[in-house]
Amino acid sequence: MSDTANLVEINGLTFLREKRAIFSDLSLRIPKGKITAIMGPSGTGKTTLLRLIGGQLKPDQGNVVVDGLGVPGLSRKQLFELRQRMGMLFQSGALFSELSVFENVAFPLRVHTSLPDDMIRDLVLIKLESVGLRGARDLMPSELSGGMGRRVALARAIALDPELMMYDEPFVGQDPITLGVLVKLIRQLNDALNMTTVLVSHDIDECLSIADHVCVLSGGQVLVEGTPEEILKSDLAEVKQFIQGLPDGPVPFRYPASDFAEDILFAGKSGVSV
């Protein structure tokens, strides 16, 4: 790894989906060795941002640089090599349904290393123990609850001790006990393995409690960034509305629609068929 202070740099990024701009001229830095939380209302493209960093999507303009390498310009082979140094926890877990819990976690080790079987077994059990699921090693993904599946997926994502770990909504659907453990685990993994962590979430309390650096996105732009304290103190109306969870404010809660009264009174005349 190079010595620059930022592991990921996003410069002037524009990304369109069916002519709608998800990001327009977005610039963002993810400092090395820290936990960066990317927050924002639903539909601001948080997951899309992770996919752009992982090279699964290509930006329409601008560049995504990971450890000095411009991701959009990499060949397929170089991209797959870079991805071996990244770990990503998907929102759905995305476990391989035909493999057992043990084999799911062993998968990255089997394909990318030539370690002997007994060493792979030890490593898998260590990773599973760290998410509290060593006893579930023989289960199939279909036998796990959603939360357990996500923890197995986390064990799989850290199997190769990645330098950059990306979490897509890790706190959704976890019970309070698991949630507490998970928050602690993300912190511990980051510090103990010297990882850089990017966390995409809209769970404000959890994010602000573990993040070193927070970015709030809205309308394809970085609204504000800084330490959790700075975010909490922010005077921007949009940020306040988001942090306090208010329905009324600059961020519209409702999808754009015609006038409500008009819609009700003149139903059937405006081309709406029932």
Added chain:
Amino acid sequence: MLDWLQHIGHRVLSVVAGLGRSAQLLIAALFGVGYVLKNFRLLVKQVYVTGVLSIAIIGVSGLFIGMVLGLQGYSILVDFGAEEALGQMVALTLLRELSPVVAALLFAGRAGSALTAEIGLMKATEQLASMEMIGVDPIKRVIAPRLYAGIIALPLLCILFSVVGVWGGMLVGVEWLGVFEGSYWGNMQASVSFIHDVLNGVIKSVVFAFVVTWIAVFQGYDLEPTSEGISRATTKTVVHGSLAVLGLDFVLTALMFGDF
């Protein structure tokens, strides 16, 4: 009028773009041959899933089609006193046409649709995306073994279809309707040419296997990851696959047997 033109243009563009994407996928998957050979177990498993698990439907269909051929053939030939030629009629019909075509149609319905649904569900549940993020190319790991397995399995199934069909024809013709067994087999032996009939049938089957499996894996890989998208793609695999088989069969027959 302009709207209509625009609609046609849009459809044509999307078909052309789809063809381009399918060609890209095919080339990438074919180049995955090294990965498939290195991870031979993946291929063996897929040959089992697409081939071995299709044996029952292919065997039963082959038997019934052979029996029907025996019955129909006898009722036509007996009017001319030529029922001794039943063996060669059954064998040639099966080897040249019915085995490759019917086996491919059944394969599209049994194995092709399953391939599309499996790959599609892997896409919908982000398994393909997570594999990419682990640094493993899903085209090599998921698509290539399935493509090669289909190309291996269908020709073997086609041969099985012919064998069972010929036996079914004998069951009806010889055992039931009383055609002399020696002439059933003897005429068949005398008139069936290995290269012209057997090999050409197998070549047809290889071409069908290639096309049907290609359509199946592409539809799975390219589908819209929703429940509706999966159902639409599975239907497309069977419809496009079957039409491609029937269309190609005419072309191949014209090339192989068209020189009178």
